[in-house]
Amino acid sequence: MEYKEAMNYLENLTKFGFNFGLGRIEELLRRLGNPHTKIKAIHIGGTNGKGSTTAMLSAVLKEAGLRVGMFTSPHLHSYTERYRINGEPVGQERIAKMITRLRPHLEDMVREGFEHPTEFEAGTAMAFLYFAEEKVDLLLLEVGLGGAIDSTNVITPVVSVLTNIAMDHMDYLGNTIQEITAVKTGIIKSGIPVVTSAKNPEALKIIEAACREKAAQLTVVGNQVTVEQKEFSTAGQKFSIFTDSNHYEDLTLPLLGRHQITNAAGVVAVIEVLQQLGYTIPKEAVHSGLAKTDWPARLEIMRQKPTVLIDAAHNLDGVQSLKQALLDYFPSKKVTLVLGMLGDKERSKVVAELTPLAEAVVITKPNSPRAGDWELLADEARRFTDKVTLIENITEAVDAAMSMAGEEDLVCITGSFYMVAEAREHVMH
Numbered sequence: 001m002e003y004k005e006a007m008n009y010l011e012n013l014t015k016f017g018f019n020f021g022l023g024r025i026e027e028l029l030r031r032l033g034n035p036h037t038k039i040k041a042i043h044i045g046g047t048n049g050k051g052s053t054t055a056m057l058s059a060v061l062k063e064a065g066l067r068v069g070m071f072t073s074p075h076l077h078s079y080t081e082r083y084r085i086n087g088e089p090v091g092q093e094r095i096a097k098m099i100t101r102l103r104p105h106l107e108d109m110v111r112e113g114f115e116h117p118t119e120f121e122a123g124t125a126m127a128f129l130y131f132a133e134e135k136v137d138l139l140l141l142e143v144g145l146g147g148a149i150d151s152t153n154v155i156t157p158v159v160s161v162l163t164n165i166a167m168d169h170m171d172y173l174g175n176t177i178q179e180i181t182a183v184k185t186g187i188i189k190s191g192i193p194v195v196t197s198a199k200n201p202e203a204l205k206i207i208e209a210a211c212r213e214k215a216a217q218l219t220v221v222g223n224q225v226t227v228e229q230k231e232f233s234t235a236g237q238k239f240s241i242f243t244d245s246n247h248y249e250d251l252t253l254p255l256l257g258r259h260q261i262t263n264a265a266g267v268v269a270v271i272e273v274l275q276q277l278g279y280t281i282p283k284e285a286v287h288s289g290l291a292k293t294d295w296p297a298r299l300e301i302m303r304q305k306p307t308v309l310i311d312a313a314h315n316l317d318g319v320q321s322l323k324q325a326l327l328d329y330f331p332s333k334k335v336t337l338v339l340g341m342l343g344d345k346e347r348s349k350v351v352a353e354l355t356p357l358a359e360a361v362v363i364t365k366p367n368s369p370r371a372g373d374w375e376l377l378a379d380e381a382r383r384f385t386d387k388v389t390l391i392e393n394i395t396e397a398v399d400a401a402m403s404m405a406g407e408e409d410l411v412c413i414t415g416s417f418y419m420v421a422e423a424r425e426h427v428m429h
Contacts, residue, residue, distance in 0.1 A: 003092040006099035007079060013106075013119035020149040024109070024117045028125050029154060031105045035132035039069075041155050042270065045143035045187045046163030047180070048318045049197065049263045052255060052295050053163055054140045056267045060289030061138060062086045064281040069136035071127040071152075073120070073144055076297055076421045082123065083130055087294070090130060098126045120144050124151040146173050148186020159273050160187050160216070162196040163266060164259075165203040166317030177202045185210040193273045197221040197266040219273065221265045229261055234301055234329055237261065241268045248283065252291045256299035256329060259321045264290055297420050299325050302427045306405040307333065310413045310427070312420045316346045319353050322414060326357055333410040336401045339381070340364040340394065340419035343372020351380040354414070360387035360404050364397035366416035394419055395426040 001009065029036055042057065044050050051072050061068045068086055075081040083090040102122055110116050117125070124144070131139045141157070143150050165181050173180045181203040188194055188210045196207050199222065211218040219225060224244050231238040236254040239261050240247065253264055267290070271281050299322070302308040307330070313322040326335065337358040341347050355361055361381045365374045381388045391397040401411045413423045 001096050001100045001103075003096040006096040009103065010079075010099055010119060010122060013117070013122055016116050016118045018120075018145065019115065019118050020146070022149060022151065022154055024115055025121045025124060025151040025154055027109060027114055028102075028105060028117050028121065029128060031108070032102075032125060032129055036128040036155050038132045039128065039136065039139045039155075041139040041141045041157045042159045042161060043141050043143065043152065043155055043157040043187050044161040044163070045147045045150075045184050046161070046198070047166040047184075048315065048321070049163035049259065049266075050142050052260060052298055053161065053197075053263045053266055054142050055295040056253075056255075056264055056290055056293045057140055057270060058084070058087060059293045060267060060271060060281065060286050061140075063289040063292070064279075064285035066137040066279075067135070069127075069131035069134065069139040071124075071131070071139065072142045073123070074417050076417070077425055083127060085131075085134060085136060094130070095126075098129060101129075102126065118151075121151045143184075143187060146186070147184040149183075150186075153187055156189055157187075157192060158277060159270055160189065160192055160194045161266065161270060162187070162194065162198055162207060163263065164317065165198045165200055166315065178206060181206040188214050188216055190214045191216060193217045193219070193276075195219045195221075195266055195269040195273060197262050199262075217273075219269045221262055221269060225265045225269045227261050227265045229258065232256070232328065239264070241265050243268065243272055245272070246283070248286055251287060253293060254291070255293060255295060256301075257321055257325045258328070259324075260298075297417075297424055300424075302424065305407040306336075306402065306409045306411050308402070308411045308413065308427055310420055310424050312417050313414045314341070314416050314420075316349050316353070319350045319414070322412075323353050323357065326410075326412065330410050333408065334359045334406070335410050335412055336405045337361045338364060338397055338401045338411065338413040338415075338423065339377060340366045340371075340374065340397070340415040341377060342366055342368060342370040342416045342418075343374070347377055348380050351377065351384070354412075355381045355384040358385060358412075359409075360389070360401075361385060362389045362391055362397045362401045362404075364394050364419060365392045366419040367394065367422055368416065368418040371416075394422045398423050398426050
């Protein structure tokens with residue numbers, strides 16, 4: 001198949017929706033020669049911060065001279081972004097070839113009475129295939145959803161990472177922090193070291209219990225690893241990280257937001273575990289890797305006059321980090337907010353966090369079947385401001401917000417990945 005035909009075939013698999021369990025992916029991988037057993041991986045789960053942590057780790061390990069694979073989801077502008085080696089996305093031709101290889105296996109499975117693998121399962125199988133064939137030194141493998149029965153959980157990693165844990169995907173993972181954490185700790189394996197930057201005390205209790213049960217050494221950011229912030233501006237931030245055995249002074253990171261320093265501390269903790277496992281990662285690689293990290297659509301300043309900030313804060317926890325960043329970096333700017341969220345998120349709580357900071361709000365519709373009754377967001381926003389505009393088309397919503405804002409003002413575009421990706425592309429062009 002050509003790339004476009006291959007992608008149409010893959011996208012058609014979304015009709016199989018979310019269908020959890022490891023049976024289908026294990027059978028598919030068996031037919032492909034179990035490529036996941038031929039790779040060393042770091043498994044990265046959590047609610048928010050998975051992608052940023054993965055991007056920082058990739059940059060540091062690349063600086064240390066390793067060939068690093070990176071599987072993340074969702075993508076912003078192209079499906080090829082999900083598969084990277086040392087930061088470079090896979091080519092379209094390679095994707096088309098892999099989907100062509102996968103297709104007969106998927107069809108055979110159905111013919112033989114198996115349930116049809118989902119789109120994410122097919123994508124995960126391709127990741128194992130691609131990175132095994134490319135013989136990466138380490139694969140950074142981001143969990144898709146949850147942990148225990150996510151299709152990435154067929155791997156036995158060298159380190160498991162849990163970033164912060166918060167309320168999200170409650171339809172699938174549970175309605176309390178305890179239930180959600182229990183699912184996410186499913187990636188913890190017997191005797192495999194764990195690093196977490198989770199702060200919620202209830203979540204930490206469950207992670208600690210899971211590590212005791214699995215005899216897994218646990219490193220907690222805030223306990224064995226601490227952070228001291230020194231400076232921050234819209235150009236980036238400077239900080240130091242202290243571990244039980246090392247000091248990393250005057251680190252710099254171009255990513256904005258206090259939460260990113262917590263993620264960076266998690267990265268340093270992972271690096272120290274890797275060093276214990278025999279990997280050579282000098283301090284200079286930590287400094288230069290963090291300084292070179294690039295991870296778009298996370299508190300990303302796209303342009304000036306007016307300042308345009310894009311952030312894929314797609315759940316309440318992410319929105320609280322965004323709110324803090326607005327107060328930290330733009331305390332005196334008038335804010336025009338562009339917001340588009342999926343129907344299954346805590347929308348009224350999100351609006352209550354952000355709209356009191358805004359002069360005007362433009363509500364738009366995410367490009368997703370899960371957008372639901374997106375217009376109701378406007379009713380929520382009107383509780384805090386009279387200046388609420390409803391514009392379904394995302395690019396028109398962005399243009400309207402830009403025209404409302406003065407040169408010294410801020411346009412903040414946030415919400416669903418599906419909305420933010422389209423808005424970002426429009427702002428770039």
